[in-house]
Amino acid sequence: xxxxxxxxxVYAYDGETVRVEAWGPNAVRIRAVRQPDLPDxxxxxxxTPKQASATVSRTSDGTAILTNGNINVNISSRGKIVIxxxxxxxxLEEYMRxxxxxxxxxxxxxxxxxxxxxxLMGGDYEITARFESQDRTEKIYGMGQYQQPLLxxxxxxxxxxxxxxxxxxxxxxxSRGYGFLWNNPAVGRxxxxxxxMSFEARSSKVLDYWVxxxxxxxxxxxxxxxxxxxxxxxxxxxxxxxxxKLRYQTQEExxxxxxxxxxxNLPIDLIVIDFFHWPLxxxxxxxxxxxxxxxxxxxxxxxxxxxxMISIWPTVDKRSENFNHMLEHGHLVRTERGARLQFDFEGxxxxxxxxxxxxxDYVWSIAKANYYDLGIKTFWLDEAEPExxxxxxxxxxxxxxxxxxVGNFYPVTYAQAxxxxxxxxxxxxxxxxxxxxxxxxxxxxxxxxxGDIGSSWSTFRNQxxxxxxxxxxxxxxxxxDIGGFHGGDPNDxxxxxxxxxxxAWGAFCPVMxxxxxxxxxxxQQGTTGGAGCCSGADNEVWSFGEQAYAICxxxxxxxxxxxxxxxxxxxxxxxxxxxxxRTLFYVFPDDQxxxxxxxxxxxxxxxxxxxILNPGQRSRKVYLPAxxxxxxxxxxxxxxxxxxxIEADAPLDDMPVYVRV
Numbered sequence: 001x002x003x004x005x006x007x008x009x010v011y012a013y014d015g016e017t018v019r020v021e022a023w024g025p026n027a028v029r030i031r032a033v034r035q036p037d038l039p040d041x042x043x044x045x046x047x048t049p050k051q052a053s054a055t056v057s058r059t060s061d062g063t064a065i066l067t068n069g070n071i072n073v074n075i076s077s078r079g080k081i082v083i084x085x086x087x088x089x090x091x092l093e094e095y096m097r098x099x100x101x102x103x104x105x106x107x108x109x110x111x112x113x114x115x116x117x118x119x120l121m122g123g124d125y126e127i128t129a130r131f132e133s134q135d136r137t138e139k140i141y142g143m144g145q146y147q148q149p150l151l152x153x154x155x156x157x158x159x160x161x162x163x164x165x166x167x168x169x170x171x172x173x174x175s176r177g178y179g180f181l182w183n184n185p186a187v188g189r190x191x192x193x194x195x196x197m198s199f200e201a202r203s204s205k206v207l208d209y210w211v212x213x214x215x216x217x218x219x220x221x222x223x224x225x226x227x228x229x230x231x232x233x234x235x236x237x238x239x240x241x242x243x244x245k246l247r248y249q250t251q252e253e254x255x256x257x258x259x260x261x262x263x264x265n266l267p268i269d270l271i272v273i274d275f276f277h278w279p280l281x282x283x284x285x286x287x288x289x290x291x292x293x294x295x296x297x298x299x300x301x302x303x304x305x306x307x308x309m310i311s312i313w314p315t316v317d318k319r320s321e322n323f324n325h326m327l328e329h330g331h332l333v334r335t336e337r338g339a340r341l342q343f344d345f346e347g348x349x350x351x352x353x354x355x356x357x358x359x360x361d362y363v364w365s366i367a368k369a370n371y372y373d374l375g376i377k378t379f380w381l382d383e384a385e386p387e388x389x390x391x392x393x394x395x396x397x398x399x400x401x402x403x404x405x406v407g408n409f410y411p412v413t414y415a416q417a418x419x420x421x422x423x424x425x426x427x428x429x430x431x432x433x434x435x436x437x438x439x440x441x442x443x444x445x446x447x448x449x450x451g452d453i454g455s456s457w458s459t460f461r462n463q464x465x466x467x468x469x470x471x472x473x474x475x476x477x478x479x480x481d482i483g484g485f486h487g488g489d490p491n492d493x494x495x496x497x498x499x500x501x502x503x504a505w506g507a508f509c510p511v512m513x514x515x516x517x518x519x520x521x522x523x524q525q526g527t528t529g530g531a532g533c534c535s536g537a538d539n540e541v542w543s544f545g546e547q548a549y550a551i552c553x554x555x556x557x558x559x560x561x562x563x564x565x566x567x568x569x570x571x572x573x574x575x576x577x578x579x580x581x582r583t584l585f586y587v588f589p590d591d592q593x594x595x596x597x598x599x600x601x602x603x604x605x606x607x608x609x610x611x612i613l614n615p616g617q618r619s620r621k622v623y624l625p626a627x628x629x630x631x632x633x634x635x636x637x638x639x640x641x642x643x644x645x646i647e648a649d650a651p652l653d654d655m656p657v658y659v660r661v
Contacts, residue, residue, distance in 0.1 A: 026068060032115050146469070157190070165453050282322050360417035551653045624640055
């Protein structure tokens, strides 16, 4: 049965209900369930869509056609969905191999459904949506952050789950002119095969996706931002250099570093106090033994014009002063059976249940009193190994059903706790540093960093694709640990070269942040509180030798000189949802060669950045897009005509960057 309404179509047959409706200009939302009613869940589609001018018509064979601007959806009398653009080009066609419709040319005895619901104990389903691959040369981008070197994801299989250094944001941008959001935060899988494209949710009740048609990637990404939300305006302290390490162990050590940066007249906006500055996990305050006067420390940093960021963890030690209160009031995640233990680093811990508004309010009240009211306005919301959280919640949900319906919700609600708290104080420009995110996290001020990654050239290469695909997936605020997180000896010439190349690239990332757990480890300073979590070696720009220091100094000043330009990019991100780091094809969609380039990008629309991604490399091939001329950054060189490859010199102190004329 097909019921056509003003701006939607409902198909019902054999216990399944499918709803197709206009959802913003040139876009549709499609949902399917095996239950009487659609659940009232928006997931990532949290913003009220703009008015759409949709129409519904019927054909003689019973097909219903919903037209909404540049997108058309055909629903056959037996429920098969085909989506096309205004030119009649098929964008998505369900992969159906059964006998439901004998006149369908793809009628088959294979008995494979396009929308598959496998029942699970407890009332949920393992859900799969399948689509024909229209073109094996199609290019797919976005989907968030994965630790691999592929920018084009066609042919890739991706896990839909949060892990430390993996942020699944299931929005894909296709070279065929559409954007696709898998609007289901359950743990699952996406596969962009040359024969079938499929999305899977391991445990859910509803199949839900959103599709937009657009002639250019820019229009697709901006339409997606309209329905999922946009980042706040980046505060001024997010535009220049950030200093961080694992970890500053005392108040005097941190202030000594801040004073040294100012003594050297180096541009710096922010310094970070990482984890275990607290007495115990779940006590969101400074340990007075090592941080005796936080108020005085913050006053001095303010006088130095350096903002302070504090790391906050969602873990609560059983010995914490807040544990019993949080247990009594239901603020903690439970386990199906056995000990309430989900994390055992530096103490037996459980997690705050940030799906609870009361739990969010409670944690914020403590953080406000001990951090915010002292003058700290920006937070590093470290998820403490988010893969544990994802899978603990996912498995836990099998027993509790709708109580914890979402698998990957955690990074959103964790940021939301602090976003809500800060906005309640009138602080509108929010920055919450996270290592995981989902579709829509951007509206909570989520600055995603690429997690605890290795200090290696192959890892460095992966971050380029991670940052570009995050921007296309709707999260324009992104950063990485310059030099990588794990290891790296500041006295090792091989690591120094990696650090130099990474640092130069970092000057042209949305946020420039130096961080890492360097070798050799530092001695423990104290025996109480968090002192057992020792620090890594020095990680300031003067820590890597004189040659590295001179180059780092150069790029710190370049970043500062770009402040006004970077601010304009952040405004574009805030107002339109535009990425700060942009693939070449995003800026030059009509240049077919630009779609083939995966190792260079645009910083905004003006600067072409070609990072050096291999040890010992002193030159590289660079493609200059067609339609304009180019000049080497900070040089008096000649204008170079676009639409061709050149061989660019790349001495250790100069990364190839070209300015669009």
